[in-house]
Amino acid sequence: MRPKATTHLLGWFAAGLLSLGLATVSMAQETEPSEVMKSFLDSPTQQPATAGAHRQKNDPHVNLSAQKMAQVALQHLDESRPQLAFETLNSAIGKYPDNAMLLSLRASLFLQNQQTSMALADLNRAIDLNPHDPVLYTNRAQALRQFGRNDDARRDLDEAIKLEPEFVAAHFNRGSLYYEAAKFDLALDDFNRCVELEPDVPAGYFNRASTFDALGERERAISDLQHFLTLEPEASWAQIAKDMLKQWDPAQS
Numbered sequence: 001m002r003p004k005a006t007t008h009l010l011g012w013f014a015a016g017l018l019s020l021g022l023a024t025v026s027m028a029q030e031t032e033p034s035e036v037m038k039s040f041l042d043s044p045t046q047q048p049a050t051a052g053a054h055r056q057k058n059d060p061h062v063n064l065s066a067q068k069m070a071q072v073a074l075q076h077l078d079e080s081r082p083q084l085a086f087e088t089l090n091s092a093i094g095k096y097p098d099n100a101m102l103l104s105l106r107a108s109l110f111l112q113n114q115q116t117s118m119a120l121a122d123l124n125r126a127i128d129l130n131p132h133d134p135v136l137y138t139n140r141a142q143a144l145r146q147f148g149r150n151d152d153a154r155r156d157l158d159e160a161i162k163l164e165p166e167f168v169a170a171h172f173n174r175g176s177l178y179y180e181a182a183k184f185d186l187a188l189d190d191f192n193r194c195v196e197l198e199p200d201v202p203a204g205y206f207n208r209a210s211t212f213d214a215l216g217e218r219e220r221a222i223s224d225l226q227h228f229l230t231l232e233p234e235a236s237w238a239q240i241a242k243d244m245l246k247q248w249d250p251a252q253s
Contacts, residue, residue, distance in 0.1 A: 066102055070092065082109070089105055089106045090106070116147060134161070134164040141156040141173055171197075172191070184214045187211045188211045188212070202235065
């Protein structure tokens with residue numbers, strides 16, 4: 001059962017999570033804004049300033065609902081037009097300042113551009129507006145983690161799981177935090193839950209393999225990595241898994 005969340009969990013979170021289960025993790029830092037973000041941030045009021053159809057008086061989205069504007073922003077992203085996605089969301093939030101879904105979407109884009117402070121501000125506001133959405137807590141945990149606030153991130157993940165016990169993303173992220181803190185038994189509990197809930201998703205097996213190895217259960221670690229490779233033999237992490245197998249089991253050479 002998936003959570004009946006009202007906000008959007010962008011693929012960025014899932015795409016970058018596999019590494020969290022490894023022994024060493026470099027903490028992300030805020031960087032200079034990308035070119036897309038610079039144009040978005042130039043205005044003190046963060047209002048769209050581009051020419052053409054998205055200028056305020058000619059805005060084709062002026063009569064759209066918050067849900068429709070969110071869909072437009074996501075379409076812009078699908079079409080590789082992030083600037084228009086930002087402008088659409090900014091315009092939408094100006095019109096619907098108390099809409100948690102729009103704030104969550106913009107926070108996801110800020111995180112993608114490593115603008116963590118701004119993402120955190122949007123997520124704090126979204127949670128104030130909608131404190132019962134597990135996706136919001138899971139996303140805020142990612143922002144908190146980028147600031148090294150792992151205890152606060154774990155508390156957010158605890159809350160997400162309390163709200164939705166079968167929310168795999170929250171279990172996965174919490175397991176990764178437990179692993180990093182060398183709380184391997186607790187990490188294993190969360191990764192076991194991931195595999196139980198979504199047995200066809202490979203990431204859980206990869207991170208559980210690392211956890212089994214940390215607990216001295218090498219055979220089970222090897223089994224999980226082998227299963228990971230059967231699920232995604234061509235994934236970007238496949239070669240890492242193969243290298244780990246060669247290290248753990250010389251017979252794999």
